[in-house]
Amino acid sequence: MIKVAYHPMYAHPLPAGHRFPMQKYELLPKQLLHEGTCINSNFFLPDFPDLNAIYAAHCPDYVKQLIDLTLDSKSIRKIGFPLSKELVDRELLIADGSIKAAVFALEHGVALNIAGGTHHAYSNRGEAFCLLNDQAIAARYLQRHHAIKKMLIVDLDVHQGNGTAEIFANDTSVFTFSMHGASNYPFKKEISDLDIALPKETSDKDYLHILENTLPTLIEEQRPDFIFYLSGVDILSSDKLGKINCTLSGCKERDRFVLSICKEYQLPVMCSMGGGYSPDIKTIIEAHANTYRVAKHLFD
Template sequence: MLKIAYHSIYKHPLPEGHRFPMEKYELLPQQLLHEGSCTPENFFKPKMPAEAVILAVHTQEYFTDLLNLTLDKRAARKIGFPISKSLIERELRIAQGTIDGSEYALQYGIAMNIAGGTHHAYTGHGEGFCLLNDQAIAARYLQNNGYAKKILIVDLDVHQGNGTAQIFQNDDSVFTFSMHGAGNYPFKKEKSDLDIAIPDGSGDAIYLQKLKETLPKLIDNQKPDFIFYLSGVDILATDKLGRLNCTVAGSKARDRFVLEFCKDLQIPVQVSMGGGYSPEIKTIIDAHANTFRLAQEIFF
């Protein structure tokens, strides 16, 4: 059964006019239920994580500042969200959702998180709407509990996974692969184990060709026993922060390629949603929903 992390706190209230589309986290599960792609049994509500699993990735000082709301103003501005107790709880539950999802993926082959993909969170600070790095936390959880040894993080959000790259920069047991827009945020990139920068305006053909040339060889070389997939839909031509000029069909073809490859090789995969900032919310929902539709089709 496809298991999907979702909690009502994912739709955290933001000040009016804030550009981050929080409503997608409420509308996406509604759409999946409405169309029959999922049933209520597919969804689970993540609890709060143990502090130790957070501190396996993030520093004590940073985590304490988050919990106590004592981040300095500059650090808070870098994150981009107004910091509050409920926002911290949201980030913690997202992280636990990805941890739980990674365990479900070991059982069912795949699991998903309606939110997550918070790849701009570093060990000691957050930025770019990311406070805690959910997939990094879950990767370390799997390793520390003996569930996985070699992990591959496939980050196909339009923005480089700079926080993830920094967290695992000296760790050969986690391979970080980021394929992102060359001219996009973050403008000072970190060094992933493999970075592929796609030129602005490339479109589906170039994007998919580069992915299909890269991922099979990468998996063959690294031989991971677990994959984390960040499936951001900010690669779309309609996306306000995107620039890559891909279509919804192209985004779906990308997801199909990744998920079918994991299924064929029997490598468990956890999927977090990442970014999506198209002006029309229905475009964001449809593109994200495709990932869940494909998971059901391919794995179940």
């Protein structure tokens, strides 16, 4: 049975005209219920996490400034969102959703978070719409509370997971793998344990060939006990912020390959949705929904 984290606060509204497509967080669970991919019992409601779980991945001073809304204006500009209590609460709920989804994955094989994939959040600052790094927080939680000794983060968002790379730079128990567009944000990239920078207009065929020749080898070499998968759909050719030329079917095949490998190796996997900025919201919802359809087919 797949388990899915969702909270109505995920769709917290931003000022009119903001380009971040918050509506996808409201529409995606509705689509999954409408088509029968999920039923109500698949969903669980995140809560506010113990702040010690957040401190395990983020500097307490930074977290306190977020919660107290005392970040300086330069830091707020780097985040890209107007800072508010509602926004910080939303980010805390997303982090708890990924923590609980990771724990559910230990039991069910797979669990997903309707939001998350906030991989641009560093240990001491936020960037690019990311305040807190949900998968890093969840990974630290598994280390401390479930004795998971080795984890692999598979970040297939079109943007490099720079914050994730920084957080785990000196932690050999978490291997960070980011496959992203070479010319996409961030323009000054961090160093992951493995970075694969893809040229502009990379096709389905080339994208999948690289992934299929990389991930199984990584698993054999690293022998992880748990996988975090960031399944951003901004690799689509239609994406406004991506420069990769993948189709909807190619993106779905990517999800099928990653989740099939997890199933084959009997590795629990927690999925965060990551980015998706195609002009047509229906394209974004269809691409994200494919991740759930594949998960249901493989693990139910």
